[in-house]
Amino acid sequence: MKFEAILFDCDGVLVDSETITHQVLRKKLGEAGWQLSLDECMRIFIGKMVRDEAALIERMTGQPLTDAWMNDFRARRNEALERELEAIPGAPAAVATLHQASGSRIACASGADRPKIELQLRKVGLFELFAGRIFSGQEMARSKPAPDVYLAAAAALGVDPAHCAVIEDTPTGVTAGVAAGATVFGFSPGGPDHGSAEQLRNAGAAAVITDMAALPAVLAAWQR
Numbered sequence: 349m350k351f352e353a354i355l356f357d358c359d360g361v362l363v364d365s366e367t368i369t370h371q372v373l374r375k376k377l378g379e380a381g382w383q384l385s386l387d388e389c390m391r392i393f394i395g396k397m398v399r400d401e402a403a404l405i406e407r408m409t410g411q412p413l414t415d416a417w418m419n420d421f422r423a424r425r426n427e428a429l430e431r432e433l434e435a436i437p438g439a440p441a442a443v444a445t446l447h448q449a450s451g452s453r454i455a456c457a458s459g460a461d462r463p464k465i466e467l468q469l470r471k472v473g474l475f476e477l478f479a480g481r482i483f484s485g486q487e488m489a490r491s492k493p494a495p496d497v498y499l500a501a502a503a504a505l506g507v508d509p510a511h512c513a514v515i516e517d518t519p520t521g522v523t524a525g526v527a528a529g530a531t532v533f534g535f536s537p538g539g540p541d542h543g544s545a546e547q548l549r550n551a552g553a554a555a556v557i558t559d560m561a562a563l564p565a566v567l568a569a570w571q572r
Contacts, residue, residue, distance in 0.1 A: 351531070357518075362436055397485070440472065442563045499528050533557060535560060
C-alpha cells in the first residue's frame with residue numbers, strides 16, 4: 349500500500365518539548381500543593397491534555413482547575429519553550445524529505461493547543477512546511493486517544509485515513525491513529541519522554557523506529 353499522506357504528532361516527534369513542558373507543570377502543581385517528581389509528572393500527563401485530568405488535579409490539590417490557572421500555566425510553558433526548545437534530532441530533514449516526496453501531503457495533528465503547536469514549529473523552522481495543515485486536538489469534539497484530530501487532518505488533505513501513515517511517540521497517540529484507521533509508526537528513542545517500544549506496539553503501532561532520520565526510508569520500504 350502506498351501512503352498518500354503522512355500525519356505527524358508534534359510533541360516528542362517533531363520537537364523535544366516534553367521535559368520542558370512537564371517541568372513547568374510540575375512546578376505549577378507543586379505550588380498548588382501536589383508534589384511530584386518530574387518522572388511522576390510525565391508518567392501521569394504525557395500524551396494527555398492537562399484539562400482532561402482536571403478531576404485528578406482538583407482531587408490532589410483541593411483546588412478548582414480554573415481558566416486563570418490554565419492561562420498562567422500556558423504562559424509559563426510558552427516562555428520556557430521559547431527559551432529552550434529544540435527539534436528532535438533528524439526530524440527537520442525527515443519532514444523536508446517527506447514533504448517533497450508526498451507532494452506536500454503532510455500534516456501536524458497534535459493534542460496541544462494551536463498557539464503552542466505553532467510556536468514550536470516556528471521555533472524549530474518547520475512551520476512553513478506544515479502551514480495550512482496544522483490541526484489541534486483541542487479544537488475537536490474529542491482529544492486523543494479519540495481519532496478526531498487525525499480524521500480531520502486526513503479529510504483536509506482529501507485522503508482516506510487508511511492510506512495515511514501516522515507518526516506517534518505515546519500510547520495515547522498511537523491509539524488515536526489506529527482508531528482513525530491509519531498505519532501508525534511509533535517513535536521511541538528511549539527515556540521517559542516517550543513511550544517504550546513495547547508500549548507503542550501494544551497500543552497498535554505497526555513498527556517502531558528509534559531514529560527520526562530513518563523515517564523516510566522506513567516508510568518507503570513499507571510501501572514496496
